[in-house]
Amino acid sequence: MNKKIIIALALIVVALPVFAQTSSTSPRMTAQAEKMRMRGTQEVERRVTNLNKLVERIDNMKHIDDNQKETIKSALQEQINPLRVLKVKIENNRENESGLKEDVKAVTDSYKNYSLIIPQGQIIAQADKLSSLIDIMMGLSTKIQAKITLEQETLFAEFNSKIEDAKNQVDAVVSSVSALVPDEGDKTKMQANRQVLKDAREKLRVGAQDIRGARKNVGDIIKSIREKGRTSSTTPETSDVQ
């Protein structure tokens, strides 16, 4: 699973188109151009903020090591830097309206990559969180297994089955989302990508639901073991489940 997560994160690092500037100049910027500048600047700021948040999430991932994190983070940083350069250009261009238009267009054009990178990264980071929950649950399964009796076997089987399903959901999320590539303006591909992202989101929700169900199972199992221990004169297993 770790490898899949790494590949997925490597794939989300797609080059954002940078910028271009042309020669025609105008003495004064129109109100429309000023509005365009403001929107362009805001959009770049918004994207940089979100990319930085993604970097932070990657930093908190548990299923990849520090070197791999650094590689991914520096690759994301390479996406952030051109946006910052573009923002400075847009802010400082007070005369060349057509150049400003092209710079803002570059921001708009790069959205097709950004609109994939951000959900891809957020979904993969979320799959990593679910993997951590699965790890704890698997540990609990081992601990509980030694303590259950016939009475708790059905609940225990249900518990394990939910963990298994959560694992399957995570695997499906990672493999489907990691396979996505930018649509390059192809609307059909854009819709297909969007559908995969939505399906992955649903799988994450189902996986979390599995964990919640398993959490309830484990609570019921422990309660049952402790109650049985209290009513029994010989209570070897009760003292173990504290």
Next chain:
Amino acid sequence: MTNTPKIVLIVAVIIVLAMVWFWYGGNNTVPTPSVPVETTTAVTSIDEDIASVDAQLNSFDEGMASVDEAINDTPITQ
């Protein structure tokens, strides 16, 4: 040879043997520092694990809000 030198010789041999044993046997039984890190991981109780699951599920829910936001993102420049 009188008894005294014999006793001194035997005691000397015993001391040498004891030193050899201490150095190559006893001293080397000190735990080595190259124990894998994994074996030192703290073993958590079932209750601690459950509490951790509850906390991480809350954090997971917060993360889902970011996923939704990312999927439904709209650019300002459009």
